[in-house]
Amino acid sequence: MEIIDITKENLESEHICCAIASNEDFQVLSKKKWIFERLDEGLVFKKGNVRGKCFIEYIPAEMAWAPIIAEGYMFINCFLVAGQYKGRGNSNLLLEECIKDSKEKGKxxxxILSSKKKAPYLSDPKFLKYKGFKVVDTAYPYYELLYLPFKKREKKPRFKENAKKSSIKERGFILYYTHQCPFTVKYVPLIENLAKSKNIPFKAIQIKTREEAQNAPSPFTTYSLFFNGRFITNEILSVKKFERIIALYGLLKKDPAV
Incomplete structure (x- = not known):
């Protein structure tokens, strides 16, 4: 498989989203805008020359939208190979490209952010540990910070303290999110509108800067949902999944007219 580097010149024409076919989809346009704004900060997006789930996205850790301290490292934002492209050595190929590039840049x-067990929207810990990544820090409730040092005795990365407990003081549903993932621009308003229609306390907080992301209350800044101060999930929720959550807390009342 040929590996393509996304640049300002080819960003508009290349397929970059994992499950959205049209380059004109508003979710794709949101993601491409996010990428465009990060390219001058050192963001690298490498993908297979296919229209599918086969890419790796990374950036110097100092510029990462993540509450970590990892000076001199490269932070992998997103690493996904799935569907028909899985099991054909493409994950190895993309990771090797990332390692080569990072070494050439003196990192x-x-x-990378992962979890104790495979979780939605987080990289597979089993594969990463097989490739030599080790757990260097943890955060509530299941987050693991994995690292792959190129030399022995390098200073170890860690989570910032503000993200270790994944808790906040505000009541009700509080959602922190970014446009790093194309799906947030679609699904955040949908569940926000559902909550409003049911008179359920809900506030969506878009993280708009790197500084805000690095001081976020949870490791996964792309999407972190809290209820009454406690972390609930990092999964980008559909309306049906959000309904199940609010029903679990006894907040989904039936329409009296039904």
Whole structure:
């Protein structure tokens, strides 16, 4: 498979979203805008020359939209190979490209956010650990910060303290999110509108800057949902999944007219 580097010149024409076919889809346009604004900060987006789930996205850790301290490392934002492209060596190919590029840029190693067990929207810990990544820090409730140093005795990365407990003081449903993932621009308003229609306390907080992301209350800044101060999930929720959550807390009241 040929590996393509996304640049300002080819960003508009290349397929970059994992499950959205049209380059004109508003979710795709949102993601491409996010990428465009990060390219001058050192963001790298490498993809297979296919229209599917086969890419790796990374950035110097100092510029990462993540509450970590990892000076001199490269942070992998997103790493996904799935569907017909899985099991054909493409994950190895993309990771090797990332390692080669990061070494050429003088980085100390790679850092990536994962979890104790495979979780939605987080990289597969089993594959990463097989490739030599090790757990260097943890955060509530299941987050793991994995790293792959290129040399021995490199200073270890860690989570910032503000993200370790994944808790906030505000009541009701509070959602922190960014446009790093194309799906947030679609699904956040949908569940926000559902909550409003049911008179359920809900506030969506878009993280708009790197500084805000690095001081976020949870490791996964793309999407973190809290209820009454407690972290609930990092999964980007559909309306049906959000309904199940609010029903679980006894907040989904039936329409009296039914």
């Amino acid at each position: 100390k190693g790679l850092v």
